Amino acid sequence: MGILDVKNVNKNFGGLKALSNVNLSVRENTVHAIIGPNGAGKSTLLNCLVGKLIPDTGSVMFDGKSVLGRSPYEINQMGISRVFQTPEIFGDLTVMENMMIPIFARRDGAFRMHAYESVANESGIIERAEQVLEDMNMADKRHMHAAAMSRGDKRRLEIGMCLSQEPRLLLLDEPTAGMARADTNNTIDLLKQIKEERDITIAIIEHDMHVVFSLADRITVLAQGTPLVEDDPQNIKGNPKVREAYLGE
Numbered sequence: 001m002g003i004l005d006v007k008n009v010n011k012n013f014g015g016l017k018a019l020s021n022v023n024l025s026v027r028e029n030t031v032h033a034i035i036g037p038n039g040a041g042k043s044t045l046l047n048c049l050v051g052k053l054i055p056d057t058g059s060v061m062f063d064g065k066s067v068l069g070r071s072p073y074e075i076n077q078m079g080i081s082r083v084f085q086t087p088e089i090f091g092d093l094t095v096m097e098n099m100m101i102p103i104f105a106r107r108d109g110a111f112r113m114h115a116y117e118s119v120a121n122e123s124g125i126i127e128r129a130e131q132v133l134e135d136m137n138m139a140d141k142r143h144m145h146a147a148a149m150s151r152g153d154k155r156r157l158e159i160g161m162c163l164s165q166e167p168r169l170l171l172l173d174e175p176t177a178g179m180a181r182a183d184t185n186n187t188i189d190l191l192k193q194i195k196e197e198r199d200i201t202i203a204i205i206e207h208d209m210h211v212v213f214s215l216a217d218r219i220t221v222l223a224q225g226t227p228l229v230e231d232d233p234q235n236i237k238g239n240p241k242v243r244e245a246y247l248g249e
């Protein structure tokens with residue numbers, strides 16, 4: 001049994017079968033990559049894990065408990081944090097303020113801007129946010145407006161915002177999408193560091209094979225809503241079924 005177990009999940013949008021009989025088992029403290037052509041159902045699957053979508057049938061168990069029927073907030077409380085495919089930071093706030101939002105959200109279910117300073121001071125929230133920024137080599141940017149950061153740094157900040165919640169499972173939807181090569185390599189290094197230093201499981205949807213093969217312990221290939229193969233990276237590379245799925249991309 002994995003920390004995350006998906007069994008026979010189906011999800012239709014009208015007549016479109018976005019997910020059919022999806023099974024996935026993510027083992028604790030591994031990096032599990034989910035790859036597949038555009039439209040394969042990767043983001044839909046992720047949305048089913050965090051309560052943004054509800055599967056039509058099937059089960060999703062996290063740490064032995066069902067996530068189905070729970071709200072995104074409750075699932076977040078269980079220890080799952082996710083980075084979206086498009087950046088979701090607050091440009092008008094500073095890096096430090098952005099870092100504190102998810103900590104408050106996990107703690108209280110909301111972020112109350114007017115109350116944050118006194119509460120943050122009392123409850124160690126500032127220290128926790130500072131520690132993550134330091135771990136991510138972003139401490140010097142703490143007072144910067146998030147909107148003024150480079151694209152790569154914004155994505156880095158989002159990962160930091162998730163880590164500040166101290167999740168057991170971190171879900172990443174194409175964290176390097178649209179990044180220049182240097183930023184992609186920095187993100188690979190960051191995720192390697194997170195994997196080594198933290199007691200954390202990572203499920204990552206990723207298009208860039210360089211990222212996938214640099215990080216993944218295990219890979220699931222989705223094609224047209226169905227898992228095609230699940231295997232170790234060295235066996236995925238030469239798999240003719242996988243190559244075929246990507247033809248015509």
Ligand code: ADP
Pocket residue numbers: 013016018036037038039040041042043044045
């Ligand atoms: P991927 O992330 O692998 O590129 P998605 O999960 O985003 O794929 O999409 C899978 C399929 O489901 C696509 O054909 C997409 O157009 C469709 N789809 C995704 N979300 C919706 C939605 N909310 N309503 C209708 N169709 C959707």
Ligand code: MG
Pocket residue numbers: 042043044085
């Ligand atoms: Mg997607």
